[in-house]
Amino acid sequence: MYDYKAHLAPSATLADEILKQLTKINEQTQTKTAVIRKNGNEIYLNTTTTNLRKFNMLLNHTHRLPLTNLFCNDEIAINGHFTLYYTYSHHLQNCHFIITVPITPEEPNFPSITKITPAADKYEREIRDLFALEPLEHPNPTDLIYHGNWQNHPPHLRKSVTDLSQPPLPEAKDVPEPALITIDSPDVYQIPVGPIHAGVIEPGHFRFTVAGEPIINLQTKMHYTHKGTEKLAEQMTIQQGFFLSERISGDETFANSFAYCLAAEKIAKAEVPLRAQHTRIILAELERIISHFGDLSGIAGDTANLFLASQFNMLRIMGYNLAHYLTNTRFLRSTNKLGGVRKDFLKGKEHGAVEQLKAIRREIIDTTEIAQNDTMFLDRLEHTGVLYAHTAYDLNATGIAGRASGLDYDVRKNHPYSVYDQFKFAAHHLDCGDVSCRFNVRLSEALSSVNLMLSVIDGLKDGEISVPLPDKLPPYEYAYGITEAARGENMHWLMVGENNTIYRYKVRTPSFCNWMAVPYAVNTNLVPDFPLINKSFNLSYSGNDL
Amino acid sequence: MLKKYEKVLKYRRLTNDYPFKPIDNTGYVGAPAILADKCQKCRICAQNCPAKAISIDNDGYPNVHIDQCIYCSLCADLCHAQAIFMTESFTDSTSNKANLLRKPMIIEQIPAVDTEALAEELKTKIQKTLRRSLQIREIDAGSCNGCDYEANALMNPLNDLERLGITFVASPRHADMLLVTGSVTRNMHRALLQAYEATPDPKIVVACGACALSGGIFRDSYATNNGVDSVIPVDMYIPGCPPRPPAIIYGILKAIDRIK
Numbered sequence: 073m074y075d076y077k078a079h080l081a082p083s084a085t086l087a088d089e090i091l092k093q094l095t096k097i098n099e100q101t102q103t104k105t106a107v108i109r110k111n112g113n114e115i116y117l118n119t120t121t122t123n124l125r126k127f128n129m130l131l132n133h134t135h136r137l138p139l140t141n142l143f144c145n146d147e148i149a150i151n152g153h154f155t156l157y158y159t160y161s162h163h164l165q166n167c168h169f170i171i172t173v174p175i176t177p178e179e180p181n182f183p184s185i186t187k188i189t190p191a192a193d194k195y196e197r198e199i200r201d202l203f204a205l206e207p208l209e210h211p212n213p214t215d216l217i218y219h220g221n222w223q224n225h226p227p228h229l230r231k232s233v234t235d236l237s238q239p240p241l242p243e244a245k246d247v248p249e250p251a252l253i254t255i256d257s258p259d260v261y262q263i264p265v266g267p268i269h270a271g272v273i274e275p276g277h278f279r280f281t282v283a284g285e286p287i288i289n290l291q292t293k294m295h296y297t298h299k300g301t302e303k304l305a306e307q308m309t310i311q312q313g314f315f316l317s318e319r320i321s322g323d324e325t326f327a328n329s330f331a332y333c334l335a336a337e338k339i340a341k342a343e344v345p346l347r348a349q350h351t352r353i354i355l356a357e358l359e360r361i362i363s364h365f366g367d368l369s370g371i372a373g374d375t376a377n378l379f380l381a382s383q384f385n386m387l388r389i390m391g392y393n394l395a396h397y398l399t400n401t402r403f404l405r406s407t408n409k410l411g412g413v414r415k416d417f418l419k420g421k422e423h424g425a426v427e428q429l430k431a432i433r434r435e436i437i438d439t440t441e442i443a444q445n446d447t448m449f450l451d452r453l454e455h456t457g458v459l460y461a462h463t464a465y466d467l468n469a470t471g472i473a474g475r476a477s478g479l480d481y482d483v484r485k486n487h488p489y490s491v492y493d494q495f496k497f498a499a500h501h502l503d504c505g506d507v508s509c510r511f512n513v514r515l516s517e518a519l520s521s522v523n524l525m526l527s528v529i530d531g532l533k534d535g536e537i538s539v540p541l542p543d544k545l546p547p548y549e550y551a552y553g554i555t556e557a558a559r560g561e562n563m564h565w566l567m568v569g570e571n572n573t574i575y576r577y578k579v580r581t582p583s584f585c586n587w588m589a590v591p592y593a594v595n596t597n598l599v600p601d602f603p604l605i606n607k608s609f610n611l612s613y614s615g616n617d618l
Numbered sequence: 619m620l621k622k623y624e625k626v627l628k629y630r631r632l633t634n635d636y637p638f639k640p641i642d643n644t645g646y647v648g649a650p651a652i653l654a655d656k657c658q659k660c661r662i663c664a665q666n667c668p669a670k671a672i673s674i675d676n677d678g679y680p681n682v683h684i685d686q687c688i689y690c691s692l693c694a695d696l697c698h699a700q701a702i703f704m705t706e707s708f709t710d711s712t713s714n715k716a717n718l719l720r721k722p723m724i725i726e727q728i729p730a731v732d733t734e735a736l737a738e739e740l741k742t743k744i745q746k747t748l749r750r751s752l753q754i755r756e757i758d759a760g761s762c763n764g765c766d767y768e769a770n771a772l773m774n775p776l777n778d779l780e781r782l783g784i785t786f787v788a789s790p791r792h793a794d795m796l797l798v799t800g801s802v803t804r805n806m807h808r809a810l811l812q813a814y815e816a817t818p819d820p821k822i823v824v825a826c827g828a829c830a831l832s833g834g835i836f837r838d839s840y841a842t843n844n845g846v847d848s849v850i851p852v853d854m855y856i857p858g859c860p861p862r863p864p865a866i867i868y869g870i871l872k873a874i875d876r877i878k
Contacts, residue, residue, distance in 0.1 A: 217841075222804065241804070272766055274766060275759075275760075275806055297806065298760075298805060299803055300836070314668075315835060319836075319859075320762065323763060385774045386632060389632070400646070441621060
């Protein structure tokens with residue numbers, strides 16, 4: 073058997089040693105290296121477009137650090153150029169290398185690294201669309217955001233673009249065919265699906281290429297719900313941006329606002345009180361279990377196991393009831409706050425919450441037993457939709473998708489934020505990468521989340537629930553806020569502008585990474601299994617499209 | 619196997635009886651209300667509203683546009699004079715958008731929340747017009763997926779909309795009603811128009827959530843329209859961010875009432 077573990081294990085090399093090697097590459101081209109250590113675990117260092125591919129080779133291949141984020145920032149007003157930020161995360165040493173590459177407006181292009189690091193594909197195309205910077209030698213330089221319905225659209229995320237009006241929608245006949253592969257063969261046919269799907273879900277276009285029964289290729293066209301979130305944020309104050317972050321993806325409300333708050337609090341150097349930290353953990357875990365139950369119910373529903381589907385649906389309702397009991401909201405909106413939490417949600421409700429959580433735990437244990445004794449159900453899940461570990465690594469599949477494929481990585485463990493490091497909780501991972509693994513990892517994770525919530529409530533101490541942030545955050549300061557959402561690693565990068573406004577807010581949700589992995593998991597499966605596989609990933613379209 | 623039957627016996631019925639019996643709406647976060655006698659016209663609420671849902675009228679009083687409101691309750695928190703509070707209402711659905719502008723009131727004028735069951739006559743009317751069947755096609759035209767999860771929740775064991783003869787269908791060609799969420803992004807614009815054209819007449823369009831009503835927090839973005847009614851005619855507006863399942867049920871039933 074292919075020993076992927078030896079092949080994929082991240083390097084144990086110390087961060088300082090890697091830093092030395094990077095500096096050496098820069099020295100070869102007489103580039104001065106400035107290393108900025110910030111916010112605990114962020115290491116920023118600069119390089120040039122000439123050295124970029126060498127940097128990528130060293131980090132992504134030699135040391136096997138995944139490319140976790142790549143974005144552009146228009147810094148012309150600050151230092152006269154665009155800056156690309158390549159983030160490589162060292163999961164074993166709790167640090168992130170952020171490589172900054174200046175791009176001058178006179179030469180609006182940069183070397184593509186997609187051929188070496190497939191995870192970079194969508195990031196580079198996004199930069200191409202929204203900043204009009206061309207990734208050189210990109211294997212597939214096609215439109216990502218606008219599907220040909222806005223010819224010559226301006227690069228919206230450049231600061232110079234202030235006219236946000238839209239031209240009228242072109243006639244249907246004037247919109248070019250999407251750049252998807254067609255196959256001309258009598259034995260192979262294509263099934264177009266979407267953007268409006270049969271179920272009550274978000275829009276996206278899938279094109280299956282099918283030979284007989286099995287799918288031989290799946291192409292996805294996303295960004296139907298592209299709302300211009302990042303540009304909107306740049307017109308907002310830090311306070312208002314918080315409410316936008318809650319609306320990036322509906323069922324990840326708390327994980328997103330949590331990440332936003334972490335970033336802003338790092339910039340403000342605010343010490344969030346312990347009770348607020350504990351409350352945040354309880355709410356974040358509550359959101360996680362609600363999301364997991366919804367997905368488990370979907371998996372059961374897609375295998376026509378309606379008893380299990382209702383059972384998980386009931387658990388989800390119990391989760392929502394607990395959310396309503398604690399916060400009067402269902403999606404935990406307006407519960408978080410910069411510098412703490414909005415109210416003391418647990419005051420006087422500890423006992424009630426523990427009772428409800430215990431009921432949920434009992435029900436999870438019973439339901440797990442029922443699910444694991446249902447052989448027909450298990451048969452449907454096993455060997456369906458396999459995502460291999462090396463594919464998961466190459467595309468930086470994160471969260472459940474990565475953990476079910478053997479990538480043992482959880483932000484709460486590897487880059488602990490808030491006070492997660494003060495609690496013991498089990499992290500789960502399995503190796504086969506099929507729907508069954510994703511089902512089981514989710515199920516065990518829901519259980520350990522309930523246990524974590526119970527232990528947090530147990531150790532809850534009285535105290536303040538928020539600290540005021542300064543009226544004005546220092547301009548042009550920046551920080552990462554990284555949380556583990558129900559779907560996986562959730563990275564928000566925030567740069568403050570003048571007068572407490574947002575200069576740049578880059579959001580990379582786990583869905584953005586995991587959507588790249590879905591076509592690989594679907595290959596060779598039957599079309600009727602696609603909903604099941606898709607459900608087992610449970611990805612957000614809105615979080616991907618922004 | 620026995621465990622399965624144990625569960626079936628233990629949880630016989632989870633479904634609540636709304637709309638035939640009133641629902642307990644304690645703690646619901648509804649639309650904000652402004653008290654005219656307490657308001658000091660300081661404008662802090664209007665300046666800080668993230669969705670720009672509060673405007674200042676000619677007398678200097680703040681007015682709340684419920685269609686844009688994202689129910690974040692920031693205004694209620696910021697008001698020094700405690701002139702703004704969040705009602706517990708979930709029955710703000712209306713066919714006329716003008717009803718969604720809330721001017722300051724004195725406390726007696728604020729209508730009590732109508733949690734009561736829908737009247738028997740409406741029930742019979744629904745059964746008469748639709749013969750116990752309403753087919754809804756839900757279309758996400760660029761929401762954050764909050765409204766879609768709530769629309770999904772209409773079919774869970776708690777709300778179980780099918781008991782009213784209302785089902786979600788896979789194709790607009792089978793639908794009597796389009797339930798549209800999201801502000802209609804540029805990329806979904808044509809798809810929504812095509813779905814609307816594919817729906818047989820008579821059809822009703824229900825816009826669900828702040829984005830669908832006015833663009834909500836995504837208003838005036840470069841990539842979206844400002845709400846569903848800028849693209850297709852809308853018969854019923856359900857405010858909320860996202861509206862709770864009972865609010866959506868109320869809106870849907872109210873929309874049915876409009877079928878002639």
